[in-house]
Amino acid sequence: MLLKGATVATLDPPLVETADLRVDGDRIVERRTSLSAGPGEEALDLAGAVVLPGLVNAHTHLYSALARGMPAPRVPPRNFVEVLERVWWRLDRALDAESVYLSGLVGAIEAALSGTTLLIDHHASPSFIRGSLDELRRGIEEVGLRSALCYEVTDRNGTEGRDLGLEENEAFQSVRSPLTRGMIGGHASFTLSPESLERLRDLGERTGAALHIHAAEDTIDLLDCRARYGVDLVRRLDAHGLLAARPLLAHCVHLTEAEVAEVHVRGCWIAHNPRSNMNNNVGHAPTAALKRAALGTDGMDGDMLAETRAAFLKMRDTGRGEDALPAALELLAGGHRLAAALFGLPFGKLDAGAPADLVVLAYVPPTPLHTGNLGGHLLFGVDRSHVSSVMVGGRWVVRDRRVTGVDSAASFARARAAAQEVWRRMDRL
Numbered sequence: 001m002l003l004k005g006a007t008v009a010t011l012d013p014p015l016v017e018t019a020d021l022r023v024d025g026d027r028i029v030e031r032r033t034s035l036s037a038g039p040g041e042e043a044l045d046l047a048g049a050v051v052l053p054g055l056v057n058a059h060t061h062l063y064s065a066l067a068r069g070m071p072a073p074r075v076p077p078r079n080f081v082e083v084l085e086r087v088w089w090r091l092d093r094a095l096d097a098e099s100v101y102l103s104g105l106v107g108a109i110e111a112a113l114s115g116t117t118l119l120i121d122h123h124a125s126p127s128f129i130r131g132s133l134d135e136l137r138r139g140i141e142e143v144g145l146r147s148a149l150c151y152e153v154t155d156r157n158g159t160e161g162r163d164l165g166l167e168e169n170e171a172f173q174s175v176r177s178p179l180t181r182g183m184i185g186g187h188a189s190f191t192l193s194p195e196s197l198e199r200l201r202d203l204g205e206r207t208g209a210a211l212h213i214h215a216a217e218d219t220i221d222l223l224d225c226r227a228r229y230g231v232d233l234v235r236r237l238d239a240h241g242l243l244a245a246r247p248l249l250a251h252c253v254h255l256t257e258a259e260v261a262e263v264h265v266r267g268c269w270i271a272h273n274p275r276s277n278m279n280n281n282v283g284h285a286p287t288a289a290l291k292r293a294a295l296g297t298d299g300m301d302g303d304m305l306a307e308t309r310a311a312f313l314k315m316r317d318t319g320r321g322e323d324a325l326p327a328a329l330e331l332l333a334g335g336h337r338l339a340a341a342l343f344g345l346p347f348g349k350l351d352a353g354a355p356a357d358l359v360v361l362a363y364v365p366p367t368p369l370h371t372g373n374l375g376g377h378l379l380f381g382v383d384r385s386h387v388s389s390v391m392v393g394g395r396w397v398v399r400d401r402r403v404t405g406v407d408s409a410a411s412f413a414r415a416r417a418a419a420q421e422v423w424r425r426m427d428r429l
């Protein structure tokens, strides 16, 4: 297939130029200013439409797709742990096979329609652990998106729940799909005993899969660590060999800049989730220190353009100067580097050899658009309503704002019914 007359906009480094792209199979095989269609080759004239690399959500919980608009807990939570106990840990206990599948399905549809093509998910469904990642994968792959999935290992469901979580992570490493990879999920230091951390490290060593764990999202994670183990969080993770495994650390709101620098030097990635941090009032992440970092929505939705804008505005609001704009773009581009490390593919490039994961925007700029001001257009102009078509691995998953692989209206109707049931079950928990 030939995509002609695209305004190709890549982020790493920012570059805007007019080009034709040839797609063969799941890859981009050629990029030139002018290419002609070969015999039998389909050519699509993009008439100057902006084409971005497919966006990456570096930390999400797709099961929260069924949480939108759910009734507030009877007793309002007063702090972060109570938010977990009264909202999220009641929701995840109420999930079954059908609701896990549907959360993947509708979560992936909304992500695709936002131009997000790869989801790094952290899953929990304590009443349905074994086989849960396959159900989640089924929903995401029906839409045609890529994902890296893990099951949240924690002590909050007893030893049996923890061991089932470890087994589910291990079993999922055998997944053989060009769209999906397995990671290993850990909840957070404050719900993981020394033995559980050892088990996570062993599993990582045995499988080679990367750990995806929450770290320092709220002060409770640090205070608990100091109170129970007499050390700072980074030291505790390191003492159990978890930093050496180069994990993906979600949040890191309460790490010092020196600790962020240290975990980066050790090869760790950080997922920064500005909208979730604001929503949970957990504090401001040390954004100036973020280097090997990418943006996540933490389950709020699949909209990376909105997350990037929020990251930018929060940086401005907390005193960052002109460097906030390149820093926000750098975080968005970080998703591609993280995904490249997980999949072994050069995401974000839109060049010969890169995966054909791209987003066509129906964005008509009211001012000149060029390499020097791409950030201004992405932060102040482009939003999810401009996403027109989305390709993943050479296949159109969205054409003219409609998902191609599934019946969107029927999927949402099924999800609404399942959400109603989940909320009913939550009420009894």
Ligand SMILES: [Zn+2]
Pocket (backbone or CB within 6 Å): 059, 060, 061, 122, 214, 250, 298
């Ligand atoms: Zn999270």
